[in-house]
Amino acid sequence: MAKYDYWLTDDGLQLLAGWARSGLTDEQIAHNMGIAVSTLYEWKKRYSEISEVLKNNKEIADIAVENALYKRAIGYSYTETTKEDGKVIKTVEKEVVPDTTAQIFWLKNRQPERWRDKQEIQNSGNMDFNVTIKVVE
Known part of the structure; x- marks a missing residue:
């Protein structure tokens, strides 16, 4: 074989x-x-x-991670249940606040033309202008 x-x-x-x-x-x-x-x-x-x-x-796997990142970026709530000896003692609704770092990561990768740190500006080179500097004593 x-x-x-x-x-x-x-x-x-x-x-x-x-x-x-x-x-x-x-x-x-x-x-x-x-x-x-x-x-x-x-x-x-x-x-x-x-x-x-x-x-x-x-x-x-990539989709699962993407969904988790998105969920973390926008925030979510969940129910936390505490059990003792198999019986529910307490149920609490908890909230996870939106994560700014996850939002930045998401936006920079999903919309890089709008959210990248370095913006590229193109100049055609056809701009003529004069600068006058006046020195005041």
């Missing part, structure tokens, strides 16, 4: 899916597979099953 054969089985693809959904990089996934990252890149080109399972599950 060739080394890649296992990774094309349902068990192998499920393991790859789990690693991708957990946020592992291609380098980490290759390490877990016991292969060089260049081999993983080659297998992704050659075997669409491997490429698709990694792509789709990385996307799932």
Whole structure:
């Protein structure tokens, strides 16, 4: 059995899916597979099953993080339940205030033309103007 054969089985693809959904990089996934990252890149080109399972599950993880960042940026509320011996003792509604850092990160990445720190201004070079300096003694 060739080394890649296992990774094309349902068990192998499920393991790859789990690693991708957990946020592992291609380098980490290759390490877990016991292969060089260049081999993983080659297998992704050659075997669409491997490429698709990694792509789709990385996307799932990215969406989950994006949703969490968005939630943190706008703030949210949740119910905290305290239990003792399996019985509910207290239920409290808590609120997490919007996070300015999350808002800045979101805006800089989603709308960089409006929110980047450094604004680029282009000058056509066709502006003629004269400056007169008057020295007052």
